[in-house]
Amino acid sequence: MSMKVLQLGMGVRGEQWAAVVRAYPGIEMSGYVETNLLLAERQLAKWNEQNIPCFIDLDEALIKVKPDLVIIATPPEFHLEQCRKVFKHGIHVICEKPLTESYDESIEIVRLAEKASAFLGVSMQFRYLNVSQTFRRLITDGTMGRPSFSVFLYERNRDARRRDLNKYPIAMEQPMLLEQSVHHFDLMRYCYNDEIKAVRCDTWRPEWSTYNDDPCVAALFEFEHGLHLNYHGTWTTAWNVPYFSWRTDCTNGVLLQKELHSDLYRTFYTPDLAIRLERASWMIDNEKRFEPLIEIPVDPDVAFHDDTYRLLDHFINAINGKCELETSGVDHLKTLGVTLACVKSSKTGQRVVMDDFYKKNGIPTKWL
Numbered sequence: 548m549s550m551k552v553l554q555l556g557m558g559v560r561g562e563q564w565a566a567v568v569r570a571y572p573g574i575e576m577s578g579y580v581e582t583n584l585l586l587a588e589r590q591l592a593k594w595n596e597q598n599i600p601c602f603i604d605l606d607e608a609l610i611k612v613k614p615d616l617v618i619i620a621t622p623p624e625f626h627l628e629q630c631r632k633v634f635k636h637g638i639h640v641i642c643e644k645p646l647t648e649s650y651d652e653s654i655e656i657v658r659l660a661e662k663a664s665a666f667l668g669v670s671m672q673f674r675y676l677n678v679s680q681t682f683r684r685l686i687t688d689g690t691m692g693r694p695s696f697s698v699f700l701y702e703r704n705r706d707a708r709r710r711d712l713n714k715y716p717i718a719m720e721q722p723m724l725l726e727q728s729v730h731h732f733d734l735m736r737y738c739y740n741d742e743i744k745a746v747r748c749d750t751w752r753p754e755w756s757t758y759n760d761d762p763c764v765a766a767l768f769e770f771e772h773g774l775h776l777n778y779h780g781t782w783t784t785a786w787n788v789p790y791f792s793w794r795t796d797c798t799n800g801v802l803l804q805k806e807l808h809s810d811l812y813r814t815f816y817t818p819d820l821a822i823r824l825e826r827a828s829w830m831i832d833n834e835k836r837f838e839p840l841i842e843i844p845v846d847p848d849v850a851f852h853d854d855t856y857r858l859l860d861h862f863i864n865a866i867n868g869k870c871e872l873e874t875s876g877v878d879h880l881k882t883l884g885v886t887l888a889c890v891k892s893s894k895t896g897q898r899v900v901m902d903d904f905y906k907k908n909g910i911p912t913k914w915l
């Protein structure tokens with residue numbers, strides 16, 4: 548029998564989720580909950596799903612649909628209340644990021660899932676892009692050697708007034724950190740297979756920003772295995788062309804990702820080669836002196852679809868006992884912890900040590 552899915556929210560992300568559920572064999576979209584009735588009607592028609600029931604009230608939907616899995620794609624301020632209701636029925640949840648904007652509330656959701664013996668996954672799907680999988684492999688199998696330092700740049704002029712974008716981040720505190728950087732921080736933890744030990748962060752708001760609170764983030768992360776990473780991320784720039792670059796200098800060369808969803812390159816470094824190149828530089832022209840970047844072949848992805856599909860696949864495998872859930876609520880507490888430690892550092896001007904942060908917030912050691 549196929550697994551029944553109830554989806555909450557039919558907005559921007561809801562549309563992507565609905566397409567993924569439609570494409571995944573063995574599961575069935577059995578109902579939606581959406582408070583904006585006009586939008587619900589429009590989306591059902593667009594997706595050709597007028598036969599699927601749509602509810603305003605979650606309690607009623609849970610009783611009538613009896614889902615096996617609830618996908619939450621509503622703004623973060625609603626996630627806690629929705630999780631409270633869903634976990635009362637012992638139903639598995641995949642929740643959109645950030646789990647909530649508050650650490651206490653996110654911890655509460657993780658505890659509720661534990662109490663209900665239900666699986667809780669968080670939609671950190673960038674991990675399942677082919678480029679992220681390749682990046683992680685090149686680091687974890689030793690190809691690149693030990694990462695020493697890195698610069699992660701994400702610059703985008705995300706005009707919040709655009710019709711096709713969600714609107715709630717306009718009024719959010721720290722919209723960049725909680726809505727966007729959270730994905731980047733999760734990728735760093737995942738791709739380096741390492742944890743962030745301490746953070747220093749500053750955030751600010753350019754005067755022309757369409758967000759009420761800070762869309763610019765600069766942070767310095769220290770990782771447990773010695774890597775230092777400079778992060779600069781923004782949703783407000785003075786140019787409407789996006790820019791992405793993630794460069795990591797390792798003992799065996801540089802790993803360079805040029806696009807958020809693709810484009811991976813490397814160089815080769817050995818001390819011998821460095822000496823030879825330095826000597827050669829006296830004899831040959833400059834162009835030959837510099838090592839070329841070598842492209843690493845990575846299968847292309849349809850971003851937000853293929854990665855989400857793989858996240859769903861992984862989640863279903865986990866509930867069927869075939870693997871450990873990687874993108875669990877417990878795991879997300881670390882990514883969200885780093886994000887909220889950045890907020891704290893930005894407010895206080897202080898370096899935040901993650902172990903102290905977890906202790907102060909009452910995170911049990913078994914979750915770390």
Ligand SMILES: NC(=O)c1ccc[n+]([C@@H]2O[C@H](COP(=O)([O-])OP(=O)(O)OC[C@H]3O[C@@H](n4cnc5c(N)ncnc54)[C@H](O)[C@@H]3O)[C@@H](O)[C@H]2O)c1
Nearest residue numbers: 556558559560561580581582583620621622623643644713
């Ligand atoms: N993982 C990703 O790549 C990704 C991408 C975009 C958004 N998101 C996340 O998805 C979530 C939703 O974002 P979005 O861009 O779709 O926002 P959106 O505003 O476009 O859509 C949210 C929808 O939820 C509905 N809604 C609000 N309260 C509700 C309630 N109580 N019950 C049912 N429906 C309700 C709204 O009417 C709206 O249609 C956020 O947490 C966001 O961070 C994740």
